[in-house]
Amino acid sequence: MTQNPFDALGGGGGFDMNALLQQAQQMQEQLQNAQAQLADTTVDGTVAGGAVTATVNGVGELVGIEIKAGGFDGSDVDDLADLGDMIVAAYRDAKAKADALAGEVMGPLAGGGGLPGLGG
Template identity: 55%
Template sequence: MQAILAQAQQMQQHIMEAQAQLAEAEFTGVAGGGLVTATVNGTGELIGLVIQPSAVDPDDTETLADLVLAAVRAANAEAQQAAAETMGPLAGGLPGLPGLGM
């Protein structure tokens, strides 16, 4: 039982380290051929947004809004994929414990 607890503590440490690395990582999404660039961190928080002046048309703000959404979604998709790749091997967890219904 002590070996299982030690393994659980080690796995918890690995998970915490992976989460910290992801939180510091930055992921970029681009839309409109580079007209809008969004940057998110590994937790999905928007940390940067660049809009090229040529993307701004006062008579068509809907297109700009769509480009911003597309760029943010693309950046978040990159962050989610990185999280899945990083956390996937750790998500396997410990083998089932007999007698505990796991």
């Protein structure tokens, strides 16, 4: 049996498996480059007028916390609880910015259009 099973997909030899594989490889490389770019990019989230700043990379990993001097003395339980809440809020702000950035960078690669000729 010498008939190519993919002939039926292309309607008379129009389906080029090598071209499809090459395109998939290019998309994978673009995806890896975008992920590397995001990992190297940082964004900040702040609360309380900059009292607390959280820094995350483009993939959402927390890479730093900055607490403005003089805002918290650490001896008051309520003050420390407020600080904890502000750290969480600053992280959420930074994470939302990182997610938006990832959407911009990855959007065209993560489902935007599919592969030509496959009805995606």
